[in-house]
Amino acid sequence: MPPLSLYIHIPWCVQKCPYCDFNSHAIKEGIPEDAYVDALLHDLEQDLPLAGGRALQSIFIGGGTPSVFSAQSIARLLAGVRERIGFSDDIEITLEANPGTVEAAKFEGFAQGGVNRLSIGVQSLQKDKLNLLGRIHGPDEALKAAALAAQCGVRSFNLDLMHGLPNQRLEDALEDLKQAIACNPAHLSWYQLTIEPNTLFASKPPVLPDDDTLWAIQEAGHELLLAAGYRQYEISAYAKPGFEARHNLNYWRFGDYLGIGCGAHGKLTQEGGEILRTVKVRHPKGYLDPSRDFMDQLNKVEAEDLPFEYFMNRLRLFEDVPKAEFEARTGLPLAEAQVLLADAVKRGMMVETDSHWQVTEQGHRYLNQLLASFL
Structure with a gap:
């Protein structure tokens, strides 16, 4: 049986970014944290028969922006998961975080609650590019968040950084990368902005760099990362030796994962070799409706x-x-x-x-x- 991971989706964020096609919802009237944590744990209980008694090798809490939840809620969630399913001795537990000041101040609480890896959505370290991307933080907040992540007690942290941004020149992209490297993250997700359907950018496309500029950015950025001691192990991911994201490696190696939360996907191998794909109810209102089942789709992958x-x-x-x-x-x-x-x-x-x-x-x-x- 393949290794087993757990993906937990928290769908809320402060505001929807124009490039984002994830299942995320801007906060309008507060977040039902307690009710959602209860629902997540109930969702997990219903999926346990599909897990085959395996312990979890990794947990990834994604979104949305999971760091809008309190540290207490994340701690209660992780404690509830541990009560219901085994953890491997060296389990990796990642939480996606926003670099905004309010969320960054919670990092130590997240670490005390069981999170041992943070993934911080920096995207750029230049104010004009952040504004174009609809980000609510500035460069100083992003750098402060990285410094806090290095000190808060987690095992490691990742910085998410984009290139190929509207009106971005080669020197702009490399300056972003140099500043990110100076923060000394163990892992860097460095990926090109793409225009996805059903996003604001799709309806009002920005002017992106031409192909020659994009290729120059990729080549020069790759050399910069290698010189700084990072190794490219995946199309858009670089890590220092031993700090590759184990959760993501399990995805790419066709491992198994439970998916709980709004719109979460799962892939689960059964004892007879059958592989199942699961999808949960997408909208928070439906997901939290006690009269509905969490499962929206359960399909066998055909040979x-x-x-x-x-x-x-x-x-x-x-x-x-x-x-x-x-x-x-x-x-x-x-x-x-x-x-x-x-x-x-x-x-x-x-x-x-x-x-x-x-x-x-x-x-x-x-x-x-x-x-x-x-x-």
């Missing part, structure tokens, strides 16, 4: 869809892909993958040995084309 699902996740990583893992995680014979990958190997997008596959530099550059071969 013909498994190669695409496996490789769509696995090929985001820069590490080797063990052939034995493909068989173990999908239950499919190795021959099925070899037929699908033959053209990619022939085109130089992947290399193959007796024991593993490896995506080449060309394969990572044209990953979407590579993944299309599985459709």
